[in-house]
Amino acid sequence: MTADAIPTLLVLHTGGTIGMREGPRGFAPAKGALLDTILATRQLHDPSRYVESHGTRPIFTTLPFATGQRVRYEVMEYEPLLDSANLDLSHWVRFAEDVGANHDAYDGFVILHGTDTMAFTASALSFMLEGLAKPVILTGSQIPLERLRNDGLDNFLGALGLAALYPIPEVTLYFHHKLLRGNRASKHDASHLDAFDSPNLPPLVRVGIEVEVDEALALPRDERPFRVRTELSPHVASLRVYPGITAEVLANFLRPPLEGLVLETYGGGNFPERSDLLDVLREAVARGVLVLNVTQCPRGEVRADYQVGRALADVGVIVGRDLTAEAAMAKLAVILGQRTAAGWSHAEQVARVRAPIRGEMSGP
Ligand code: ASP
Numbered sequence: 001m002t003a004d005a006i007p008t009l010l011v012l013h014t015g016g017t018i019g020m021r022e023g024p025r026g027f028a029p030a031k032g033a034l035l036d037t038i039l040a041t042r043q044l045h046d047p048s049r050y051v052e053s054h055g056t057r058p059i060f061t062t063l064p065f066a067t068g069q070r071v072r073y074e075v076m077e078y079e080p081l082l083d084s085a086n087l088d089l090s091h092w093v094r095f096a097e098d099v100g101a102n103h104d105a106y107d108g109f110v111i112l113h114g115t116d117t118m119a120f121t122a123s124a125l126s127f128m129l130e131g132l133a134k135p136v137i138l139t140g141s142q143i144p145l146e147r148l149r150n151d152g153l154d155n156f157l158g159a160l161g162l163a164a165l166y167p168i169p170e171v172t173l174y175f176h177h178k179l180l181r182g183n184r185a186s187k188h189d190a191s192h193l194d195a196f197d198s199p200n201l202p203p204l205v206r207v208g209i210e211v212e213v214d215e216a217l218a219l220p221r222d223e224r225p226f227r228v229r230t231e232l233s234p235h236v237a238s239l240r241v242y243p244g245i246t247a248e249v250l251a252n253f254l255r256p257p258l259e260g261l262v263l264e265t266y267g268g269g270n271f272p273e274r275s276d277l278l279d280v281l282r283e284a285v286a287r288g289v290l291v292l293n294v295t296q297c298p299r300g301e302v303r304a305d306y307q308v309g310r311a312l313a314d315v316g317v318i319v320g321r322d323l324t325a326e327a328a329m330a331k332l333a334v335i336l337g338q339r340t341a342a343g344w345s346h347a348e349q350v351a352r353v354r355a356p357i358r359g360e361m362s363g364p
Contacts, residue, residue: 006061007107007164009073012098014091015082016114016140018152027144029081034112037146038075043157046070062160071164073110084114084121084140089333092121093230096128099136100228108135108163112156115140115187115195118173122182123330124232126171126358131224135167138182139174142193151176151193158207166211168204170219170358179205181217183327183360188298199299200322200362219359233336236329238262240296247276254284254291260332261291262325263317269293269302269309278315285316288346290336290353294320294328301362318353320361327360 013019019034020027038044038060045051049061049070059074076098082091099109113121122138129136139159141152159174171182176194184198206212235257239250241264254261261284265271271293285291293302293312301322304310313319320328335352338344344352356363 006070006072008059009071009108009110009160009163010099010102010106011073011075011110011112011160012095013075013077013081013112014084014095014114015078015080016084016112016118017143018112018139018141018145018156019081020083020144021146029083031077031079031081033144033146035075035077041145041153043153044160062157065161065165067165069165071160073160074106082114084117087114087117087121089124089232089234092124092128092232095121096125096228096230099125099129100226103132103134103226106134108167109137110156110159110163111136111138113138113140115142115175119182119185119187119196119324119326120330122171122173122185123324123327123360124333126181126183126327126360127330127334128229128232129171129226130229131222131226132171133169133222133226135163135169136171136182137163137174137179138172142195162205162207162211166205166213168213168218169221172204177207178203179207181359183330183358184324186298186324186326197298199324200301201359222358229334229338231337231341232333233259234333236260236262236332236336238264238325238329240264241266241271243272245272245277247274247280250277251280254280254289256287258284259289259336260329261289262320262328262332263291263293263312264296264325265293265302265309265312266296268300268306269295269304269312269319270306271308271312273308273311278311281312281317282315290332290349291317292320292323292328292332292353293317294323294325318350323361331357331360 015029021030052059143150145152180198
């Protein structure tokens, strides 16, 4: 914390609806739009506190929160700003490196991000930022901040307040009054403002009249030295199983260069008990492909209670328990990215996929 005891955060403005404007072809990120709106919004910028700047980055101070504390934050606006549908793994690396390079200089981080792939980024960062000792909160909105009626103000102010005043040292996602573990979150509503859910874990914090922190959900402190892991495999895909899927389609999916497949199965982890499909999976696993079984259901877990689900485990498909599809993809990308340098055997890779890393799945 700074000498005058105002917690200071770094805000990475990466893009997303929160800073968009409507143009001739629809909503798109607009350079400077978010900063202009912050300057005009008293809660986000107390005009009696002059705007300082750190190089090209403005530093704002909020009005006092209910605790009487203000929050100071510096905004790093990305160039170009991005619709999160355009993100790829190189952007995850940039976000992680920006947090890494500033980790010691700030009390916490807020990442403004589009909602479309926010749950993927939150999952990936949770695995990439090892030994994280500061809060990293992703947020955004479904309506731009500069619109009169918007959800961006609540989400942004809430994220600033939680990062500074209720710091939880992990990667989380704040939306519509709930702080969710980042690698448990999923976007579940494209039309309404309560856009995210963490179907298999209650919110870490609920912000109502009071701020209710669920202490029981806290993760043990990540004791590893702080380190940013940037090795990621781009050769990961996800396939939603459907009635009548053919062995040709499955085999095409599993062709090199694919290294990891998230297999989204029915219900509690069930898959057609057909030898042509199971043979394709067996052969891919024998080549070293990691195949991870998660459920298509928005809630619940893969349990392999049925004969049709056990057949998958028998051919070497890994039980993903209650992982979201987003967290499953990110976890495979991270583990496959690290395997060569680490020299992990196939069995070691499988063991790492099965074990929780940062609270992304429930224990056995
Ligand atoms: N397409 C936008 C994005 O993900 C949607 C949003 O931010 O709500 O960047």
